[in-house]
Amino acid sequence: MNDKPSDKPSDEKPTPLFRAEAIRHRTRALFGDVVLAAPLSTWIITGLLVVILVGLALFGIFAAVQIDGESVPIWRWVLGQY
Numbered sequence: 001m002n003d004k005p006s007d008k009p010s011d012e013k014p015t016p017l018f019r020a021e022a023i024r025h026r027t028r029a030l031f032g033d034v035v036l037a038a039p040l041s042t043w044i045i046t047g048l049l050v051v052i053l054v055g056l057a058l059f060g061i062f063a064a065v066q067i068d069g070e071s072v073p074i075w076r077w078v079l080g081q082y
Contacts, residue, residue, distance in 0.1 A: 060078065064071045072082040 060074045063074045065074060065077050067082055076082050
Protein backbone atom coordinates (compact mmCIF):
# COMPACT_ATOMS: atom_id res chain seq x y z
CA MET A 1 0.00 0.00 0.00
CA ASN A 2 1.12 3.44 -0.83
CA ASP A 3 0.47 6.07 1.89
CA LYS A 4 1.61 9.00 -0.20
CA PRO A 5 -1.04 11.51 -1.19
CA SER A 6 -1.73 11.45 -4.88
CA ASP A 7 -2.14 14.47 -7.12
CA LYS A 8 -5.05 13.04 -9.06
CA PRO A 9 -8.57 13.94 -7.84
CA SER A 10 -10.42 11.38 -5.81
CA ASP A 11 -13.98 10.25 -6.54
CA GLU A 12 -14.78 10.04 -2.81
CA LYS A 13 -16.87 12.74 -1.18
CA PRO A 14 -15.19 14.45 1.78
CA THR A 15 -16.66 13.42 5.10
CA PRO A 16 -18.35 16.19 7.11
CA LEU A 17 -16.58 17.53 10.16
CA PHE A 18 -19.59 16.92 12.45
CA ARG A 19 -22.33 14.33 12.36
CA ALA A 20 -25.72 15.48 11.08
CA GLU A 21 -27.31 14.64 14.45
CA ALA A 22 -24.88 16.89 16.31
CA ILE A 23 -25.55 19.79 13.96
CA ARG A 24 -29.33 19.31 14.25
CA HIS A 25 -29.11 19.26 18.05
CA ARG A 26 -27.03 22.43 18.08
CA THR A 27 -29.36 24.38 15.76
CA ARG A 28 -32.61 23.28 17.37
CA ALA A 29 -32.71 26.43 19.55
CA LEU A 30 -32.68 28.63 16.45
CA PHE A 31 -36.19 27.61 15.43
CA GLY A 32 -39.10 29.64 16.78
CA ASP A 33 -39.37 33.10 18.33
CA VAL A 34 -37.22 34.38 21.13
CA VAL A 35 -39.29 35.95 23.90
CA LEU A 36 -37.59 37.99 26.60
CA ALA A 37 -40.04 38.26 29.45
CA ALA A 38 -39.39 39.72 32.88
CA PRO A 39 -41.54 38.84 35.88
CA LEU A 40 -44.20 41.34 36.96
CA SER A 41 -42.36 42.00 40.23
CA THR A 42 -39.35 43.31 38.29
CA TRP A 43 -41.53 45.86 36.48
CA ILE A 44 -43.20 46.93 39.73
CA ILE A 45 -39.89 47.42 41.56
CA THR A 46 -38.43 49.33 38.59
CA GLY A 47 -41.50 51.57 38.44
CA LEU A 48 -41.33 52.30 42.18
CA LEU A 49 -37.64 53.18 41.96
CA VAL A 50 -38.29 55.54 39.04
CA VAL A 51 -41.12 57.25 40.93
CA ILE A 52 -38.92 57.66 44.03
CA LEU A 53 -36.02 59.10 42.02
CA VAL A 54 -38.26 61.53 40.15
CA GLY A 55 -39.86 62.56 43.45
CA LEU A 56 -36.47 63.21 45.03
CA ALA A 57 -35.36 65.25 42.03
CA LEU A 58 -38.54 67.35 42.11
CA PHE A 59 -38.20 67.83 45.87
CA GLY A 60 -34.63 69.01 45.44
CA ILE A 61 -35.64 71.48 42.73
CA PHE A 62 -38.83 72.95 44.20
CA ALA A 63 -38.44 72.63 47.99
CA ALA A 64 -36.81 75.29 50.15
CA VAL A 65 -35.21 75.44 53.58
CA GLN A 66 -35.12 78.42 55.96
CA ILE A 67 -31.58 79.51 56.83
CA ASP A 68 -31.22 82.66 58.98
CA GLY A 69 -34.74 83.71 58.03
CA GLU A 70 -34.02 83.41 54.32
CA SER A 71 -35.66 80.83 52.08
CA VAL A 72 -32.97 78.88 50.20
CA PRO A 73 -33.78 76.23 47.58
CA ILE A 74 -32.72 72.72 48.59
CA TRP A 75 -30.43 72.32 45.56
CA ARG A 76 -28.51 75.46 46.48
CA TRP A 77 -28.28 74.32 50.12
CA VAL A 78 -26.99 70.87 49.08
CA LEU A 79 -24.37 72.43 46.79
CA GLY A 80 -23.35 74.92 49.48
CA GLN A 81 -24.27 77.99 47.41
CA TYR A 82 -26.31 79.90 50.02
